[in-house]
Amino acid sequence: MSIDIKHIAKLSRLRIEDEKLEKFEKDMENIVAMVDKLPEISDELTLDASNPMKLREDKAVPNKFTRDELIANAPKVQAGCLVVPKTVE
């Protein structure tokens, strides 16, 4: 099976350098060929009601973190905000 590696890379927000493209393509095709070998199980997936999720009580707690602590790892900040390239023209 051939895979549109450039499309998949784009969806993943990745860019594969041209010189690596061929190897990636081949690796991916091999992997996909491997994972392709799954048996047909003609059944439906059902939800597991036997293990229900415990829900959280609706209670707000005072913030344990300062804004500075939370944005300390951000590559670019200004006025308490994260900065990204302009998203509108």
Added chain:
Amino acid sequence: MKLYEKTAFELSQMLKNKKCSAVELLGDVNERINNVEDKVGAYVTLNESAKSQAEAVDKAIADGREIHPLAGIPIGIKDNISTKGLRTTCSSKMLENYVPPFNATVAQKVADAGMVITGKMNMDEFAMGSSTETSYMHLTHNPHDTDCVPGGSSGGSAAAVAAGEAIVTLGSDTGGSIRQPAALCGVVGLKPTYGSVSRYGLVAFASSLDQIGPMGKSVKDVAMMQSLISGHDAMDATSKDIAYPDLLANLTDSAKGLKIGVPKEYFGEGIDDEEKQSVYNAIKLLEANGASIKEISLPSTEYAINTYYIIASAEASSNLARFDGVKYGYRAKDYDGLTDMYEKTRSEGFGDEVKRRIMLGTFVLSSGFYDAYYKKAKLVQRKISQEFSEAFSECDIIATPTVPSRAFKIGENIGDPLKMYYSDVCTVTVNIAGLPAVSMPCGKSSYKNMPLGMQFIADKFKEQTLLNAANAYENLVGGFDVISKAL
């Protein structure tokens, strides 16, 4: 005998009886790190405040305060477990300078118990790999033969125990990442039942498969560690709210009456003869001491690797999408607009193996392929779980090799992803079914006496049964000789 050569259990007694202090113990381990770390490369980051943590324990002991049995024991933590104020890189360029503002639940438990965190352990980048070679930081070498890999992805955690650079460590296991390196480095590694240890703060690779677990020199050590880190956590919706036993207090050491299932599918073609033989020998030893052996069949095992790579990659592609250069981590230097920033950041910040898995995951989830891959894999997953359930109706534990062969050479498999993936062939089923499993040393390879590993698998939340069986074996062989003599 140096302190670093002792087990956590022994050291715990010594600290309690004031035969040594936490500071002395840490000093001994630090000296060992100084002597061998450049040959092993187990650490990504050393913890600057380890000494003050050890001093606090000594003060507590001097003051006669009640301390946790693991207080003062030096522990290394895999670098994908968030540690407040201590860099947590996942061995990726993407998180090279990331310092979490919070502790993972397990890291908090470790700190609350007074354990001394020596540092953060090297790993395959984002836990994707089986040799620790995909780490952006540096290679980790197998302490028993530094030309060989330590396994992975928790390679740093396993190597540190075998090298005496930490007494116990924490790893994480998504498809074998605790058990495979434990086997290759000759240590004991436990992959707990999915849901028994909180994942809160563990940087996710594949959320439905990931589980944090301990590594150590003995079954007692991992039993103590598992009892410390397990338990319900309201911060993790997948954490199971049940009573967890004190595994050490209830640990037994007899093989009598133990029903061992031996699945033929795990002793097939791809497994080295010496590996198979050593597991058979171990089973025979248990049988001679009162265990009963039953050959069983887990027919869907042949689909395990495929199923695993679909589910794990799908989840990974989504889990790793948050690394986009906006909130934390690496951001590319020059870019032209938002999409360019995303693509450059992620292409420069992730290594090739991570990219491969992200793309595989994106592919299997993408429009038109979801049913053929992801949905199918989930159906096979259910089948594999059912087969295990049936098996456990007739045996207490299942015994298999942990790995197809002893540790391979650095560079030997790195160019061939499929060959690398195959080294998880014996371990992935356990994650797919959410079961607990332990790997322990079970003999030596003819090649340089390299360790071989045996895996025991138990039913969900049967860690006690699992570790009792492992402890019986450990007793029969007179303990495991973990510390490498080769360094």
Added chain:
Amino acid sequence: MKDYEMVVGLEVHAELNTESKIYCNCRNAFGLEVNTQVCPICMGMPGTLPTLNEKVVEYAIKMGHALNCKINSVCKQDRKNYFYPDLPKAYQISQAEVPLCENGHLDIMVDGEEKTIGVTRIHIEEDAGKLLHDESFSGSLVDLNRCGVPLIEIVSEPDIRSSAEAKAYLDTIKSILQYINISDCKMQEGSIRCDVNVSVREKGAAEFGTRCEMKNVNSFSGAVRGIEYEAKRQIELLESGGKVIQETRRWDDAKGMSFTMRTKEDAQDYRYFPEPDLLTIVVDEEKIKALKASIPELPNKKVSRYVKQLGLSQIDATLIAEAVDKSKLFDECTALGKCSPKIISNWILADISKYSNDTGKSIIETPLTAQRLADLLAEVEKGSISNSAAKKVFEIILSDDKDPADIIKEQGLVQNSDTGFLEQLAKDILAENEKSVADYKNGKTNALGYLVGQCMKASKGKANPGIVKEIVTKMLTE
């Protein structure tokens, strides 16, 4: 030109007014300083995990009941994957395959006619953050305070055929959200937003036309404008021999136009899959029943009842029914049976609404109880006080917190409606004003007004003017 009709489906996103966010304990609050209502979880920090707020599930089920949906007591959540700076995890936790509620319907009233709009589904999901732009700055700023604010998404069937129906549908949804008190519905805070799907077809055609999705519709009036614009655009396109292409368009309310955002070819591939960090949601059947029992009579049902049973006009009925406080007062007041629904409706929509608007107070917070209003209006209908006196009483109730009977007595506002007394009064006045009587008989009918006025003056304004007029007229024509 052929006869066209529009086919419209709406997706309404409403923020729920819970105390905490959907997946973390951060406060669910609006308008606070940037990035101060965030924690590692809603910031999507590595290793963090979501925990689902139980109120969100309850509120969604309430809305499901209100819109006559089937409630899926066993359901799950899924990840919707896409990259954008306001979405810190790069996926939104939502519901794809199995929503909490589905297969419902909503009855709306348009031009006095009832119409049923199908509701495909209601699901729960998290809101995204906000991007701030400034001319002076070359980048965009990200504020994550809104990340993780709980949302329900209500998806309608393509049953809407006009912008008036769309407006009625949206207004009804909004009033129901307020009735069951699960959303503040503050448009200016963006707490309720909608996406619009529009297609057109020849009237009577069985097939739907190609549809366009319109995003960025930030108000209900904008939705109405957008729908009208889009239908017109499509019809003109078809009439000029063109073809509608399936695409996502962005509505620019200021320009009153929509623009292509992305075509079908570069449609997003969201790669939905089950959220592995959360387990199956299983809601107790008893709880589902109890939530159903907690739903009051809803505004659309009220409109229908007010029109059909109480004789109100659709406009008045809607104005009262859609406001929780007004309809509460109206219902309580009519239940007392002391005065006609019509006079209650008139007062609520005029004097009481004016007071409410002027003071910014809800009428429920004032001393004007239903009992007091009914007592007051009963006196007006009986004629024992005049309309202008009633207005005075109304003001005193509000300012002094007193019963109308006491106010009428204290202020001496009772009208004299005693016919014996009034007949005597009229007789005296007519006797004193022979000239006017003669004028009237000679055809100068405005003399009547003068004579009634004289009676009122003599009674110091207390005579019931209606009865006086009747008596005087009778005496003059005898």
